[in-house]
Amino acid sequence: MFASALGDEAVSINVEPLRKILQLEGEKGYLDSAVIGGLDKFLRRWTAQATQSITSPQLLHQFERLQLINSSYASLTREQRKEWVDKVFAFLPELERFEVRGEVRLPQEAIMPPPISRRPSAAKGQRVAVQSIDLPITALKGISTSLAAKFKRLGVETIRDLLYFFPHRHLDYSQRKYISQLTEGEEQTIIANVWQAQVIMPGGRRSTEAIVGDETGNVRVVWFNNPYLAKKLPTNARVVLSGRVGLFGGRHVFESPEWELLEDKELVHTGRLVPLYPLTQGLHPRQVRKLMKEVVDQWAWQVEDFLPAELRQRCGLLELPQALAQAHFPESEAAKDRARVSLAFDELLLLQLGVLARKRDWQEGQPGNSFKVKPRVLNAFISSLPFKLTAAQHRVLAEILADLKEPRPMSRLLQGEVGSGKTVVATAALLVGAASGYQGAFMAPTEILAEQHFANVCQLLSRAGEQVAGGDNLSSYSGLLPRPLTVALLIGGINQAQKQEIQRLITGGNIDIIIGTHALIQKEVEFKRLGLAVVDEQHRFGVTQRSALRQKGFNPHVLVMTATPIPRTLALTLYGDLDLSVIDELPPGRQVVKTKWLKPSQRDSAYAFVRQQVAEGRQAFIICPLIEESEAIEAKAAVVEYERLSQEVFPDLRLGLLHGRMSVAEKDEVMHRFRSGESDILVSTPVVEVGIDVPNAAVMLVESADRFGLSQLHQFRGRVGRGQEQSYCMLLAENPSEIGRERLDIIGKIHDGFQLAEEDLRLRGPGEFFGTRQSGLPDLRLAKLSDVALLEQARDEAIRLFEKDPSLEKPEHRLLAKELARVWQSGGEWS
Numbered sequence: 001m002f003a004s005a006l007g008d009e010a011v012s013i014n015v016e017p018l019r020k021i022l023q024l025e026g027e028k029g030y031l032d033s034a035v036i037g038g039l040d041k042f043l044r045r046w047t048a049q050a051t052q053s054i055t056s057p058q059l060l061h062q063f064e065r066l067q068l069i070n071s072s073y074a075s076l077t078r079e080q081r082k083e084w085v086d087k088v089f090a091f092l093p094e095l096e097r098f099e100v101r102g103e104v105r106l107p108q109e110a111i112m113p114p115p116i117s118r119r120p121s122a123a124k125g126q127r128v129a130v131q132s133i134d135l136p137i138t139a140l141k142g143i144s145t146s147l148a149a150k151f152k153r154l155g156v157e158t159i160r161d162l163l164y165f166f167p168h169r170h171l172d173y174s175q176r177k178y179i180s181q182l183t184e185g186e187e188q189t190i191i192a193n194v195w196q197a198q199v200i201m202p203g204g205r206r207s208t209e210a211i212v213g214d215e216t217g218n219v220r221v222v223w224f225n226n227p228y229l230a231k232k233l234p235t236n237a238r239v240v241l242s243g244r245v246g247l248f249g250g251r252h253v254f255e256s257p258e259w260e261l262l263e264d265k266e267l268v269h270t271g272r273l274v275p276l277y278p279l280t281q282g283l284h285p286r287q288v289r290k291l292m293k294e295v296v297d298q299w300a301w302q303v304e305d306f307l308p309a310e311l312r313q314r315c316g317l318l319e320l321p322q323a324l325a326q327a328h329f330p331e332s333e334a335a336k337d338r339a340r341v342s343l344a345f346d347e348l349l350l351l352q353l354g355v356l357a358r359k360r361d362w363q364e365g366q367p368g369n370s371f372k373v374k375p376r377v378l379n380a381f382i383s384s385l386p387f388k389l390t391a392a393q394h395r396v397l398a399e400i401l402a403d404l405k406e407p408r409p410m411s412r413l414l415q416g417e418v419g420s421g422k423t424v425v426a427t428a429a430l431l432v433g434a435a436s437g438y439q440g441a442f443m444a445p446t447e448i449l450a451e452q453h454f455a456n457v458c459q460l461l462s463r464a465g466e467q468v469a470g471g472d473n474l475s476s477y478s479g480l481l482p483r484p485l486t487v488a489l490l491i492g493g494i495n496q497a498q499k500q501e502i503q504r505l506i507t508g509g510n511i512d513i514i515i516g517t518h519a520l521i522q523k524e525v526e527f528k529r530l531g532l533a534v535v536d537e538q539h540r541f542g543v544t545q546r547s548a549l550r551q552k553g554f555n556p557h558v559l560v561m562t563a564t565p566i567p568r569t570l571a572l573t574l575y576g577d578l579d580l581s582v583i584d585e586l587p588p589g590r591q592v593v594k595t596k597w598l599k600p601s602q603r604d605s606a607y608a609f610v611r612q613q614v615a616e617g618r619q620a621f622i623i624c625p626l627i628e629e630s631e632a633i634e635a636k637a638a639v640v641e642y643e644r645l646s647q648e649v650f651p652d653l654r655l656g657l658l659h660g661r662m663s664v665a666e667k668d669e670v671m672h673r674f675r676s677g678e679s680d681i682l683v684s685t686p687v688v689e690v691g692i693d694v695p696n697a698a699v700m701l702v703e704s705a706d707r708f709g710l711s712q713l714h715q716f717r718g719r720v721g722r723g724q725e726q727s728y729c730m731l732l733a734e735n736p737s738e739i740g741r742e743r744l745d746i747i748g749k750i751h752d753g754f755q756l757a758e759e760d761l762r763l764r765g766p767g768e769f770f771g772t773r774q775s776g777l778p779d780l781r782l783a784k785l786s787d788v789a790l791l792e793q794a795r796d797e798a799i800r801l802f803e804k805d806p807s808l809e810k811p812e813h814r815l816l817a818k819e820l821a822r823v824w825q826s827g828g829e830w831s
């Protein structure tokens with residue numbers, strides 16, 4: 001009966017007769033005398049006609065609500081009749097509006113029934129004594145210690161955690177239909193009467209079958225493997241069903257829908273936007289949802305809104321309790337989005353405020369060291385280099401030098417594509433520091449890299465002066481400086497006596513540049529006058545570690561370097577406590593590394609290619625799969641692969657093996673042999689990822705390439721193409737997932753690190769990309785860092801707040817200050 005009107009022609013409902021009759025009825029004093037046979041009879045005819053042309057469930061719903069269908073006017077008292085007539089009158093203009101617009105043309109959401117809203121449950125707004133939302137969840141009724149243990153696995157321990165335990169998505173069960181309107185495949189909701197529910201055994205599976213009906217028809221419902229439901233659905237119960245409808249024997253059947261009895265309380269599992277929560281073993285969707293509903297109703301309003309009211313209004317954000325409630329059990333899609341934006345804004349604002357305060361503390365805490373830049377020293381260094389600095393290197397060096405001259409400690413992030421020449425710039429800065437009488441620390445994420453930096457820095461510095469031989473881990477540089485420059489390497493693997501000797505020299509101020517891993521600042525290394533700390537590969541080096549530096553009693557200039565390019569806005573947000581420099585230019589003559597994703601069947605031709613390149617005098621890397629469980633397992637796998645390659649594939653070639661479990665001396669030996677051309681192929685765990693520099697290496701073969709992120713693959717690829725020869729990167733993947741395939745396609749096409757970073761961000765999501773957890777920044781649950789507009793708004797507001805009230809002392813900022821301290825847990829650094 002509804003299908004007929006689904007054409008394009010405008011539909012009209014003749015409202016006029018009804019209006020006239022109702023008017024007359026009113027004039028006659030509501031005696032049911034306006035039409036012969038009574039109003040009910042008239043209405044039956046009129047509604048039958050009107051509803052013929054109506055496809056809008058919303059309109060039908062209205063008809064039903066107003067009791068235009070199956071009316072019982074005759075049985076009402078005169079007052080009730082008047083009331084009813086008034087209501088229908090009020091509805092008529094709406095009805096006409098439909099008529100004029102031609103309802104079938106309205107967008108889908110406009111014509112569906114509104115979400116089935118029930119009176120909110122009594123708990124909401126019922127103010128029980130305010131208790132701390134930081135209580136453990138066992139303080140809640142119905143949460144046992146064993147249930148709490150399950151939630152703990154999901155990171156939920158307190159009531160606050162529960163309130164911030166957001167669903168990963170919502171099912172849209174808000175689209176109510178009449179049974180006659182059900183269509184196959186879509187998610188739909190009906191409200192119906194249970195006629196009968198019983199246990200059936202289709203194919204031997206004990207299941208529940210029910211027949212339910214509404215005013216437009218009946219439909220069968222089956223819950224497979226669930227015989228228990230039969231008892232919960234008594235005949236004549238009103239039930240709400242949400243789910244998909246299938247066809248069985250040519251008839252519609254609801255298949256295992258969500259269900260809920262229609263009682264005098266808000267719907268939780270059906271007929272609305274229904275939240276889906278992350279689960280763990282022993283937690284069930286309905287159980288968690290029901291619990292969350294109770295918790296949100298009871299506790300969301302007790303969360304203090306820490307944003308100043310003025311700011312919240314100006315930015316059009318929901319109040320915090322409301323935002324929390326809507327994020328869990330939204331009234332509509334729009335309300336859900338608004339809640340997400342509001343909560344995301346809060347996260348970003350707190351992030352920004354924290355980051356800004358750190359920058360202020362860093363720069364204003366204690367005076368730093370102003371370096372004297374000696375042009376003669378610097379020029380000697382630059383002119384001794386075997387190449388000309390690029391314009392970008394010059395520009396960035398100037399930015400750094402300007403900072404170093406200031407008594408305010410530098411905190412600068414240097415971004416530069418793989419191979420863009422960051423090390424030279426850092427070395428120049430360290431030299432300037434040494435020439436001013438300060439010590440410098442240069443930290444790398446791995447020992448192999450520290451060793452390589454040591455070799456590079458020594459080599460770069462020694463070009464300008466005559467080299468003086470040092471010990472194993474000492475090298476001296478002299479020339480234009482009043483005394484010889486001493487560079488040392490301090491890493492875990494060197495022997496105890498050497499270590500103590502180097503530490504003694506550092507403490508005595510006899511070492512100018514000390515190179516090592518992050519352990520440099522974490523262990524008990526005592527500097528005499530630390531003036532500059534350079535940190536390579538910032539994404540592995542957190543805010544916390546930077547603070548640790550300062551706690552060594554120095555306030556050094558800090559330069560952090562990364563080859564993971566980050567879009568500017570993001571950099572300002574996440575590393576907003578750092579100033580930003582970018583080397584956006586590669587040295588001339590670098591060629592594009594030809595990158596190809598190979599099918600498993602092409603493995604042999606990949607090996608043949610490696611062999612051919614080696615025959616032409618090049619060298620190759622083979623990267624073993626990433627194994628996250630442990631370094632030991634990863635190392636073992638690399639050993640096995642190395643054996644296989646040496647014995648079965650390249651028995652005639654010289655292979656080297658590198659993994660994280662080798663001693664420093666062993667690694668040193670392997671790297672040395674590879675760099676000097678004594679081995680042809682280096683088989684390595686992914687430790688080789690960052691920084692390793694061997695110009696003659698022209699082939700990179702990556703196993704299980706689909707398991708690496710784009711930025712990481714780009715890093716690998718950056719290990720080749722550093723010399724003059726055309727270089728190649730071959731990616732092997734056994735059985736890549738869809739997202740893995742997409743990455744492999746992208747890496748083959750895009751060679752710009754910034755563009756890749758954006759793609760990586762898109763594919764992996766910000767959490768993984770930036771590892772905010774590791775970097776000491778607060779967790780972002782709802783904020784997407786790809787939402788640039790919101791990010792900028794939060795940043796603007798944070799700056800504005802910060803300018804107005806830098807230590808958040810004003811009474812209207814008291815709660816904000818408290819929340820900030822809680823989120824950052826920084827031990828009162830802010831207050």
Ligand code: ADP
Binds near residue numbers: 393419421587588722
């Ligand atoms: P990254 O930015 O990846 O750390 P490096 O500093 O390791 O890059 O530099 C990569 C290679 O490029 C090194 O071999 C370095 O000597 C060389 N290099 C650096 N700057 C230049 C330049 N301006 N011209 C030519 N080669 C350069």
Ligand code: MG
Binds near residue numbers: 536
């Ligand atoms: Mg580097």
